[in-house]
């Protein structure tokens with residue numbers, strides 16, 4: 001097992017990785033504790049607004065069975081993605097993690113990463129999609145960013161964490177945007193066949209064991225209309241950044257990402273073709289990210 005709860009080296013690495021992120025947030029002007037406190041309070045008097053639990057109850061699918069691979073610690077959280085602590089820290093963590101992709105980006109790094117992804121998508125997807133599905137939508141950062149690029153489209157976000165989805169719903173209300181949030185595994189969404197023009201998986205694949213990654217390709221194929229597009233943006237296993245990363249930093253990274261080795265070893269392009277798509281294009285959209293785009297054969 002790459003990252004064991006019983007392995008003290010990995011446990012130490014996890015704590016260090018977390019502290020590194022909090023410090024990095026401060027260097028780009030993000031007050032991590034304050035941002036999290038604001039979100040928890042929802043602008044109210046109480047430190048943790050009771051509305052969050054109501055929101056959670058409304059969005060959670062009580063009959064969902066979580067896949068075992070999802071119930072492991074992720075990102076230095078013992079409960080993985082299934083806690084308020086993880087959910088309320090997603091946004092600040094994303095800003096910290098993406099701050100250094102471009103040396104001058106700082107707090108704009110996350111937005112710039114998403115723009116670089118969408119630029120590749122817009123260059124290759126000829127018709128603006130009307131129905132968009134965001135798999136592994138988390139707290140809605142990727143979903144709402146896609147909505148910004150395609151304002152005429154209906155967007156749906158699917159995620160396994162009801163805590164993350166509750167925050168997505170809140171952000172969506174704040175921005176007065178319409179989106180549908182579904183608590184389901186991306187490999188079995190329960191959504192109708194051929195409903196979507198574009199299925200996006202942004203920063204999802206590095207969090208998946210290979211069996212789930214392949215099952216999600218098959219589900220995306222089912223959900224897309226003829227001629228529709230699957231777009232995947234994630235870490236680029238071929239990037240020199242990872243090849244040249246000091247072993248200690250790579251250990252830190254793997255301590256918070258239990259399926260990174262499986263992701264790096266997956267032949268994604270071959271599996272995409274195996275799932276019934278046309279051969280994909282692969283475009284580097286940052287020094288360490290790639291965008292993979294595959295079309296369902298048109299009728």
Ligand SMILES: C[S@@+](CC[C@H](N)C(=O)[O-])C[C@H]1O[C@@H](n2cnc3c(N)ncnc32)[C@H](O)[C@@H]1O
Nearest residue numbers: 081136137138141142159160161185186202203
């Ligand atoms: C790193 S986050 C990426 C979030 C978001 N797309 C973004 O770009 O900010 C990965 C997300 O995938 C979700 N996830 C992981 N496995 C999943 C699965 N099998 N089905 C649905 N969601 C999943 C996690 O809960 C998490 O919210």
